[in-house]
Amino acid sequence: LFGEVPQATPVAVFKLSNDFKEDPNPMKVNLGVGAYRTDEGQPWVLPVVKKVEKIIVADNSLNHEYLPILGLPEFRSSASKIALGEDSPAIQENRVGAVQCLGGTGALKMGAEFLRRWYNGNDNMKTPVYVSAPTWGRHAHWNDKTLTTAPKHSIFVLHACAHNPTGTDPTHVEWMQVAEVMKRRKLFVFFDSAYQGFASGCLDKDAWAVRYFVTQGFEMFCAQSFSKNFGLYNERVGNLTIVARDADNVRRVLSQMEKIVRVNWSNPPSQGARLVAITLNTAELFAEWKDNVKTMADRVLLMRASLQAKLQVLGTPGTWDHITQQIGMFSFTGLNPKQVEYMIKERSIYLMASGRINMCGLTTKNIDYVAESIHETVVN
Numbered sequence: 001l002f003g004e005v006p007q008a009t010p011v012a013v014f015k016l017s018n019d020f021k022e023d024p025n026p027m028k029v030n031l032g033v034g035a036y037r038t039d040e041g042q043p044w045v046l047p048v049v050k051k052v053e054k055i056i057v058a059d060n061s062l063n064h065e066y067l068p069i070l071g072l073p074e075f076r077s078s079a080s081k082i083a084l085g086e087d088s089p090a091i092q093e094n095r096v097g098a099v100q101c102l103g104g105t106g107a108l109k110m111g112a113e114f115l116r117r118w119y120n121g122n123d124n125m126k127t128p129v130y131v132s133a134p135t136w137g138r139h140a141h142w143n144d145k146t147l148t149t150a151p152k153h154s155i156f157v158l159h160a161c162a163h164n165p166t167g168t169d170p171t172h173v174e175w176m177q178v179a180e181v182m183k184r185r186k187l188f189v190f191f192d193s194a195y196q197g198f199a200s201g202c203l204d205k206d207a208w209a210v211r212y213f214v215t216q217g218f219e220m221f222c223a224q225s226f227s228k229n230f231g232l233y234n235e236r237v238g239n240l241t242i243v244a245r246d247a248d249n250v251r252r253v254l255s256q257m258e259k260i261v262r263v264n265w266s267n268p269p270s271q272g273a274r275l276v277a278i279t280l281n282t283a284e285l286f287a288e289w290k291d292n293v294k295t296m297a298d299r300v301l302l303m304r305a306s307l308q309a310k311l312q313v314l315g316t317p318g319t320w321d322h323i324t325q326q327i328g329m330f331s332f333t334g335l336n337p338k339q340v341e342y343m344i345k346e347r348s349i350y351l352m353a354s355g356r357i358n359m360c361g362l363t364t365k366n367i368d369y370v371a372e373s374i375h376e377t378v379v380n
């Protein structure tokens with residue numbers, strides 16, 4: 001039955017982690033996978049999450065019954081509020097809806113599936129979808145030119161902040177220009193917000209673009225991931241926020257999304273959504289979470305400054321200002337595939353072939369080794 005099934009290529013980032021695991025070199029460093037690490041190189045369970053986990057365990061009113069198909073209502077509404085802002089005109093006007101999804105990936109998939117079935121632009125089987133070049137591996141590319149030449153109603157997936165993999169975001173003025181063109185050309189914006197809080201350390205600042213588009217009257221989707229900013233990678237907690245023209249449009253869209261959920265995961269998992277909802281809906285916990293996010297963002301900033309300074313001291317050829325100019329979890333080092341191979345083979349430093357490094361993989365203990373290795377690689 002399965003004799004003809006071809007072997008698929010392994011997912012690059014997971015293969016990299018595997019190779020790292022098997023590498024016996026005690027100096028090895030993993031700068032591949034996109035997860036936060038402490039300065040000890042360990043995964044971090046956010047203190048606020050630990051606290052809320054205890055609250056959940058102690059709450060005898062909770063059980064393991066199915067959630068509503070669209071997810072935990074208090075999670076969906078509080079998640080959308082984080083993206084759009086407490087005082088969002090769209091929320092006040094009752095034209096925002098949301099679906100709890102399996103991580104940011106699930107939210108992207110849900111939005112894409114809905115658009116495939118129902119998007120009202122033109123013949124939706126032919127609607128082009130553009131993503132930035134380069135982009136995150138699971139997005140298939142746009143540049144300034146495509147923005148002005150794309151057919152009416154084309155769909156544009158835009159990273160809300162902390163662009164993966166380049167770590168370079170448009171400025172406010174550039175976002176305004178993008179919005180202006182998109183409005184004029186009737187293009188649909190699908191925001192991918194996977195790093196809110198990680199770019200600047202401030203949730204509101206990182207949501208600027210999304211909120212600006214709302215003020216400009218766009219109907220839009222925004223896929224939110226809580227994997228990184230809550231450190232809930234394996235709980236698969238995401239939200240798809242829908243901003244539509246009016247309450248009636250939201251109602252009908254959600255009714256169709258319910259159908260899509262039913263034949264996909266049928267019902268979402270609860271733990272991650274409960275953790276996020278309780279945190280966002282309790283003032284002291286919310287404040288503590290913001291503080292935890294800032295701790296992560298600040299450590300990344302420190303590692304950026306430190307790596308850039310060390311390369312400067314070493315006199316590594318090239319300019320390295322981009323390390324500190326870029327934001328979020330990732331940096332595009334500019335190392336080419338051959339140099340990446342050298343880093344992996346000769347120095348046991350694991351990074352993506354594109355030259356992308358996860359800044360969180362750097363620690364005060366390995367940063368000298370990494371800087372010296374980059375130096376050696378570039379000079380070689």
Ligand code: PMP
Pocket residue numbers: 034102103104105106136159164192193194225226227233237238
């Ligand atoms: N979008 C982007 C740009 C990402 O980098 C990620 C995480 N790697 C996601 C979405 C989705 O993350 P998750 O499904 O783990 O929540």
